Amino acid sequence: MKIIFEKSSSGRKAVELPELDVPMKENSIPESMLRNELDLPEVSEVDVVRHYTALSRKNFGVDNGFYPLGSCTMKYNPKINEDMAVLNGFTQAHPLAPDLNPGCLQLMYELEKDLCEITGMARITLQPAAGSHGELTGVMIIKKYFEVKGEKRTKILIPDSAHGTNPASVTLCSMEAVEIKSNNQGSIDLEDLKKNIDKDVAGLMLTNPNTLGLVDKNILEIAKILHDNGSLFYCDGANLNAVVGISKIADMGFDIVHLNLHKTFSTPHGCGGPGSGPVGVVEKLVDFLPIPLIEKENNEYSLNYNLKNSIGQMRAFFGNFGVMIKAYTYIKALGAEGLRQVAENAVLNANYLMSKLKKHYKLPYDTICKHEFVLSDEGLPNNIITTDIAKRLLDYGFHAPTIYFPLIVHGAIMIEPTETESKQTLDRFADVMIKIKQEAEQNPDRVKNAPSNTPVKRLDAVTAARNPILKWEGKC
Numbered sequence: 001m002k003i004i005f006e007k008s009s010s011g012r013k014a015v016e017l018p019e020l021d022v023p024m025k026e027n028s029i030p031e032s033m034l035r036n037e038l039d040l041p042e043v044s045e046v047d048v049v050r051h052y053t054a055l056s057r058k059n060f061g062v063d064n065g066f067y068p069l070g071s072c073t074m075k076y077n078p079k080i081n082e083d084m085a086v087l088n089g090f091t092q093a094h095p096l097a098p099d100l101n102p103g104c105l106q107l108m109y110e111l112e113k114d115l116c117e118i119t120g121m122a123r124i125t126l127q128p129a130a131g132s133h134g135e136l137t138g139v140m141i142i143k144k145y146f147e148v149k150g151e152k153r154t155k156i157l158i159p160d161s162a163h164g165t166n167p168a169s170v171t172l173c174s175m176e177a178v179e180i181k182s183n184n185q186g187s188i189d190l191e192d193l194k195k196n197i198d199k200d201v202a203g204l205m206l207t208n209p210n211t212l213g214l215v216d217k218n219i220l221e222i223a224k225i226l227h228d229n230g231s232l233f234y235c236d237g238a239n240l241n242a243v244v245g246i247s248k249i250a251d252m253g254f255d256i257v258h259l260n261l262h263k264t265f266s267t268p269h270g271c272g273g274p275g276s277g278p279v280g281v282v283e284k285l286v287d288f289l290p291i292p293l294i295e296k297e298n299n300e301y302s303l304n305y306n307l308k309n310s311i312g313q314m315r316a317f318f319g320n321f322g323v324m325i326k327a328y329t330y331i332k333a334l335g336a337e338g339l340r341q342v343a344e345n346a347v348l349n350a351n352y353l354m355s356k357l358k359k360h361y362k363l364p365y366d367t368i369c370k371h372e373f374v375l376s377d378e379g380l381p382n383n384i385i386t387t388d389i390a391k392r393l394l395d396y397g398f399h400a401p402t403i404y405f406p407l408i409v410h411g412a413i414m415i416e417p418t419e420t421e422s423k424q425t426l427d428r429f430a431d432v433m434i435k436i437k438q439e440a441e442q443n444p445d446r447v448k449n450a451p452s453n454t455p456v457k458r459l460d461a462v463t464a465a466r467n468p469i470l471k472w473e474g475k476c
């Protein structure tokens with residue numbers, strides 16, 4: 001007997017499917033597709049274990065060193081999160097089980113409520129599987145909102161300091177991304193904004209704090225300009241480390257926000273996952289959220305598919321549940337006070353490091369920063385550039401900061417120390433950065449040829465990107 005689940009007005013109902021009598025035939029795979037020879041390496045278990053352990057040691061992560069990757073929030077992820085995520089009650093739950101698991105629903109419901117409290121939004125969908133997926137969800141909501149209103153608006157404004165995924169999400173949604181200039185303080189140029197605002201503008205997508213680690217001082221005025229024009233204000237809230245527990249996104253005038261649980265709310269991540277990019281909206285946009293929403297009534301949880309203007313479902317089932325468990329654990333373990341401390345320490349650490357380094361490296365936007373700051377390679381001696389600094393840092397046991405982003409800073413070196421690093425680590429990193437500057441003056445070849453003590457030396461990144469060798473041809 002096979003059971004499937006169909007949507008119904010009250011949630012889901014189980015439907016029994018007739019048994020199909022199709023026995024598995026022997027040798028049902030065509031002869032031509034059968035493999036005669038297996039060319040697998042013959043190795044013992046102990047050799048396999050040693051091989052992978054050796055590989056893992058060549059890897060660099062937050063568990064073995066400082067990882068100041070700006071805009072990515074590579075902070076310490078409490079190990080208790082992992083313990084919670086592998087509890088049997090969670091790992092054995094299946095989204096197609098006949099009875100929806102009330103514990104899982106409760107966790108998602110409460111996580112949504114906590115994130116609503118943190119952002120000030122009315123409701124939040126937990127479905128999107130990444131920040132960029134959240135952006136796509138948000139832009140689809142904006143698009144549908146104007147479709148339902150009967151307005152034809154096709155443009156989304158995006159500042160030139162934005163993360164590359166912002167214009168990509170807009171384009172993917174068949175809307176037009178229009179670039180807005182930043183001023184010499186790293187904020188949106190209001191004159192350029194006013195020049196570009198018209199009745200075709202559906203919204204503006206602003207990263208906040210922005211990729212320079214600054215909160216736009218004119219944020220309320222920007223919100224007013226947009227709302228007076230009937231446009232929506234979207235917040236890329238991927239990096240909430242500097243404001244969590246202190247200020248609410250909705251209070252700044254935003255209508256939609258996506259968060260990156262895998263950054264701010266602690267899940268180890270990198271190169272494509274695992275992620276979770278919840279999207280929050282103000283009251284007037286709740287009806288457009290993906291279905292289903294989780295509701296609670298008389299202490300019972302149910303799935304609500306009744307959203308009149310929903311953009312549909314953005315991902316199978318509920319999203320990346322494991323990441324949600326970790327975010328939930330993190331929020332509950334810290335509480336409101338703890339979250340506020342996260343932000344305070346993230347800002348303190350970034351400013352401490354910035355004040356130490358700005359005497360030695362050019363700091364284009366010299367003002368108090370939030371969770372990160374951006375140095376430039378302008379003025380470094382002997383043609384030393386950002387790549388050289390990043391590679392030399394590896395020799396000293398530090399992961400490189402984010403480099404060459406944001407694009408509005410020449411040779412950007414974007415440093416985010418996060419709240420979880422000690423003063424000793426920050427001092428050591430600052431000392432090494434200062435030492436590299438001295439090497440650039442006295443022994444530039446050393447820096448140009450770095451790294452010299454990593455498992456692989458400087459790679460030809462251009463050839464690797466243009467002619468990747470994706471097939472393994474080695475023999476064991």
Ligand SMILES: *Cc1c(COP(=O)(O)O)cnc(C)c1O
Binds near residue numbers: 071132165207236
């Ligand atoms: C990381 C990031 C994103 C994209 O998030 P993913 O989960 O990697 O898709 C978008 N905007 C900003 C500002 C980010 O830092």
